[in-house]
Amino acid sequence: MALPTLGLDPGSILGLLLIQLLLLLPPEATTTMTMTGTGGQEPIPRVKYHIGDARRALSFFHQEGLQDFDILLLSGDGDTLYVGAREAILALDIRDPGVLRLRNMIHWPASNQKKSECAFKMRSNETQCFNFIRVLVSFNATHLYACGTFAFSPACTFIELQDSNLLPISEDKVVEGKGQSPFDPAHKHTAVLVDGTLYSGTMNNFLGNEPILLRTLGPQPVLKTDTFLRWLRYDASFVAAIPSTQVVYFFFEETAIEFDFFEKLHTSRVARVCKDDVGGEKLLQKKWTTFLKAQLLCAQPGQLPFNVIRHAVLLPADPPAVARVYAVFTSQWQVGGTRSSAVCAFSLRDFEQVFKGKYKELNKETSRWTTYRGPTITPRPGSCSMGPPSDKALTFMKDHFLMDEQVVGTPVLVKSGVEYTQLAVETAQGLEGREHLVMYLGTASGALHKAVVSEDNGAHLVEEIQLLPGQEPVRNLHLDASQGAVFVGSSAGVWRIPRANCSVYESCVDCILARDPHCAWDPQTQVCRFLSAPNLSSWKQDMERGNPGWACANGTRGRSYRPQSRPQIIKEVLAVPNSILELPCPHLSALASYHWSHRPATIQETSTTVYNGSLLLMPRDGIGGLYQCVATENGFSYPVVSYWVDSQDQPLALDPELTGIPRERVKVPLTRVNGGAALADQRSYWPHFLAVTVLLALVLSGALIVLLASPLGALRARGKVQGCETLPTRKKDPLSSREQHLQPHKEARTSARNVDADNNHLGPEVA
Template sequence: MAPPAPGLDPRSLLGLFLFRLLLLLPPTAGEGGQGPVPRVKYLAGDGRRALSLFHQKGLQDFDTLLLSADGGTLYVGVREAVLALDIRDPGVPQLKSMIPWPASDKKKRECAFKKNNETQCFNFIRVLVSLNATHLYACGTFAFSPACTFIELKDSHLLPISEDKVVEGKGQSPFDPTHKHTAVLVDGTLYSGTMNNFLGNEPILIRTLGPQPVLKTDTFLLWLQPDASFVAAIPSTQVVYFFFEETASEFEFFDKLRTSRVARVCKNDVGGERLLQKKWTTFLKAQLLCTEPGQLPFNVIRHAVLLPANFSSDQHVYAVFTSQWQIGGTRSSAVCAFSLKDIKRAFEGKYKELNKETSRWTTHGVPDDISPRPGSCSVGPSSDKALTFMKAHFLMDEQVVGTPLLVKSGVEYTRLAVEAAQDLDGHSHLVMYLGTSEFLAVPNSILELPCPHLSALASYHWGQGSAPAPRASSVVYNGSLLLVLRDGAGGLYQCWATENGFSYPVVSYWVDSQDQPLALAPDLAGIPRERVEAPLTRVGGGAALAAQRSYWPHFLTVTVLLALVLSGALILLLVAPLGALRGRGKVQGCGTLPPGEKAPLSREQHLPPPNDHRTAASSVGADSDHLGTEVV
């Protein structure tokens, strides 16, 4: 924009300033780019979709999934039960068998007394792995008293659990069903990352089952911060990698800075003989960095997977990240790829060391007098000197920098799966499947449910289940349904299109609420799960999911503009009188004061310097009340 021409009046300058201010204002939600668009899109109810919704009355919290080796059976851990589903038919999954595994009444009473929250005092299945062809291993919260058990299989059917097979599951399953966790079975050995106590402030990385000794992290040495949250465990040739996020202790920040980590333990670790007994002697961790130039980093990892090596010569870990900070009131997500070679190189570099005098972390080189290298997967126990070094040097100096493959604002990805697919020309392509989270909404806030108009010749209307949308708590604006979230507002909302006498649902939203649980809703019978979309996940462009409307940016914008307009008007009101006063104060030549104005009462206060002006006393009239001086 060209600079303003000289001689503009104050009103033009004010208008130009406001115009430039408007150019600097950030766009509101929904005005950003459309983002990634899929090449092929299947509408709700399309027969080309592979699977549909499985639901059964009384079952909820389908959280843990395990696919059988032959790919024909899906084992599912739900609240207080384990299911075996036949998924060979591309239609609706069929229930093959179901075994209950509830927490005992005694444990539920103890949990309700301690937590004062009966909604969490159940057995939520959190670990479900395959030991061999005849047994599964499962762990659950068991009403804040973790427990594990072996489940016998017979022709892919589940046999009942006997009480004598239930063992303590502390360190393998979280106490709280809301805590994140991870577990992976490698060569008959279970590696778990979870919370190890009732309060949820003691994270642990532990190895159980199998012939090797049980090992865990040292809580006293603070290898893990109290708020560490594990999201994935990936085995490699000699080590097992754990991906998690925690508060960064090596950075000084005005607020608690969260950071993503990758930790490594060796499979052949046997613990120390005198030092670090029954503790990991190979535990190391490094920082994961997922960022784009000129933007805040995506510092919170949500999930990570490893793509098999047949896709490329170098194996990569693909991870989903979100940001600790919200830009414009919305969250953003990114998918970053990390080379397994870069991860290995970070663990072979320099260490970080905490200076106890300054409480700052500094770089520490690799010690030359310790062999083999501390933290390496050497055969046999390490020396006491190496273990003493490992107790304080568990954080690596080098960061593992990832390559952003996808960055999107207004949506929060929580899970992903990746696979390689070939096109008709034989070229391999990376396919990512991304899952989003649900957000259960601020009461009495306004929820906007968009309705994409796929046909310009159709008429559209909204309905709640089989009934029309309630007029008392909703209104249609520009095709979208504006819903006031209050008691009774939960349920299924659909936008219907009618054309030539044929009606079909364009989009469906499930507004979750405690008074109408998802699994028990009769309105969802026969509706594929994919059609029930997360109500408060905001995406850009196209048929967007519902977004919780926030008027705070608009309020701030209007307030700032109003303040600027009032300030400009006040300036204009002051400019004109000041200009007139300045004109009257300028005396060109000799003369008397204008009629109607009185001369100053104090001569000393208004006399200019004697070198520049000449003064003369005025005649004193008969009226002694009038006294004045003239400035010549």
């Protein structure tokens, strides 16, 4: 691109030079006239928020001296959130949508004796030897049941409630919690209370190599898995427990035992135990007699499976048999140096069919797991039936606890570069009457994603909220539909996040393109509102297509919905000679592409460039007029912002087509390049200019060094060769030897004169 200089003063030339140098910056800093926001088919968050962003109202609770707010429990009336933290349990009043208030708090620290024993066993007295609350469930209307690590000596207790307040814990009510809470706070665990009975999955010893499924409390006998039979691998890691009609499902991850072609292959499992299991009379006494497990498979066709499960939740349905389980998976293998995640859906019917299918058995001769093809035993081993099973069935169960078939899930969301850790799901009914799956996903980097899954168009990410700095993970999620909020537990505190942010969409176009089933456009009030009822016929929403041209076709006064159409408001900007104007373009969506247009003529590339989305404009003849930043998303184009640039020396006549449009005089960032007073809110581009100048100087210096390196190398080689031919090979004293070493360098310096401009050696006569 040539730099025109005719008719320009030195200041204008310097300004144009600055624009030319900005074009040399890397693509991260400077873009072309068209800025694309999307790439590829993978969903990306349409809008991103950070902590402190006024567009996304959040509530945060923290308590000085407390940390590790890991366990969340909602009260039956929905007014109180109980939180299990490190050595404390809190009751938070959540009735006020904007504030989380502390109702009361009780401390439950580990005893000094237990802390001393913990430190003696080579555990950290600063990070591990505390009582981390790991189980917090509602036992009945008047009591909670809680368990903690208790400095690597798990303990449990009942906590009495009085008007939703927590009463202090008596030491005589604390009992051993082995098998209900892990020893190590870093170990994963799960627990669920069903009909007054607690089902837990955790590590059962100090070393953390003895996983166990345990049933305690309630009227039924205590049962656990048999450690000697190795039903669970030593590294089993439990992530969820989900009750069903007759059984309880446990979801966990462990190294595979049935695959011998891959060392330490991780696999995701679902285990099943029957609620009416009473254990064996002679065999498997006080042990599960209905324990079965199967492999969970979450994979895309032709791709490596997502073999590490992180969390699982149940989405209830009517009838219960058609309910679905949604689980978050990551991969053992990193593709391209980054981890990826997937959410898969499983049907409870598929679970039932797999657990009614064939078994696997270990061939002791070949040490391989094969399909069991022996005779059928009646009643079926592992089935849920009243009364203790026969000894024959129990003998069979000892070795046939692994199912032959896999439970195959359907991927509903796949995202690379993100490691999801927590999941909460719900359904939302749109204006068209269809149910849409809404997922809230916590990440290992402290962010929260809101995803919507449609039947026809797959999944899309509505927003991303960065809650925590750095690599602090989201530790727990709890969705409260009655409060319309998602509660997030972290190491520092508890967040309350409204599940929808409709008010941020200031126009019908934005509201429709967001494709949030919780939001719809109200034409009467010209506001994007929370959809409280699906029968509002006058409201606008298009979840399937996201087409504002159709949904906003009835004369809304929001941002224009016709491509390249008449602006709704024009921002007037006064161009100052010998200056550079910056016209900002707000990026409302990461899914849109942006470009600038100019009326009445096209944009002159010699006087403009795009820097970080803003148009940098060098005022000159013919540069005035209407400038619009146009966004294109989902095949629909609309102006994001419109500027009318006018010159104080030569005012431009008003375009008749723009008559009647409201105008607003604004001051944009301005850089003066040749004296004079700048605007009050100017922003200097001299740091950018100096940085570009330094970079340009380094590039030119590097090129000059490369050009000079070749002739200098040839001269040194010629000098060394000449020195070897003239120096005699005789022994000298040290002083003479020094002169011998200096002689070739001297010849090399003098021989440099014997080279012409084309790097050709000249004879002595020519030299």
